Amino acid sequence: MPSTVPSLATRAAAITLLALDVDGVLTDGTLIYSADGGESKCFTTQDGLGIKLLLEHGIEVAIITGRRSAMVERRAEELGIQRLIQGRDDKLTALREVCQASGIELAACAYCGDDLPDLGAISAAGLGVSVPNAPAYVRDRADYVTERPGGQGAVRELSELLLTAQGHWGGIVEGFLATATTTR
Template identity: 55%
Template sequence: MTEHALSDALKQRLHAIRLAVFDVDGVLTTGALNFLPDGQEVKTFHTLDGLGIKLLHQAGIRTAIITGRSSSQVSMRAKALGIHWCIQGREDKLVALEEIWQESGESAATTAYIGDDLPDLSAITTVAFGVTVPNGHPLVCKEADWCTTRRGGEGAAREFCELLLASQGKLNDLIGAFR
């Protein structure tokens, strides 16, 4: 865990997080677009990320997906993981995030967001803790508060989840349940 690399100010902001928001393509998936011969899109999700999201729920942190594309696979994955909000087909991620805040009573001060490309930038720079992946757009990497070591679709979301949980002193207890 690279929590020690965070400033004291970021650690303090992480302690207040009650909502974690995920982009899909490039974060929960590798960002590759795969299509079957009939035109149906196929997305591949990493199981490490799924368990990370479930651990957030066990710790009382609510979750959301905001993605620019629309896919039945995203809806199914969100439902299977118990994700609280799944907003698809939205290029303006910050407007979608503001809608979630209005419904949930959360705010920028209690939200962490992970994304990889320019449509995620306004959300990343608005929330208390904005995160990206190493293969994200260079401007997003420059503006984010933190960058995972794992690439999108390869456990980056799990790394994000565990950082949030560790910063709130909850990770060890949650992992201890598996021993």
């Protein structure tokens, strides 16, 4: 009997909202504290461009994180992310709130996380995603596990997957190539 579970490409084609965890997904999960109490996080520009491309092509992006950080607020603002939820370990409840506020069903939402607080959201989303640096019990519940680790292009990889499934990626690459050839 054929499987009734939609393929990865079918699921990715239906996504209109991508929700992301921060530590372990947008960053490698390392927290750096200075002697004066400051905190540092490292974000990759490749993920940032992937997020901007999603937004330009009508895919809303949200951040749901268990910690509170001015750096995350700044990064969200720089990228144009309107939906930022900080200080929430109840990721599934937060994801449902984002979907309701956006008028989007969970089936049209992708969620990418890397640890126990993300399990409910990964399981409930139309496309549950994890990163390879997540524990096995998280990866096992995801529909897709990125090849690139969190903080090292995982979000960019996921962005390209969604944009490809929705028929945008080829045009994006061609647009950048056209710009490159006119500036030579």
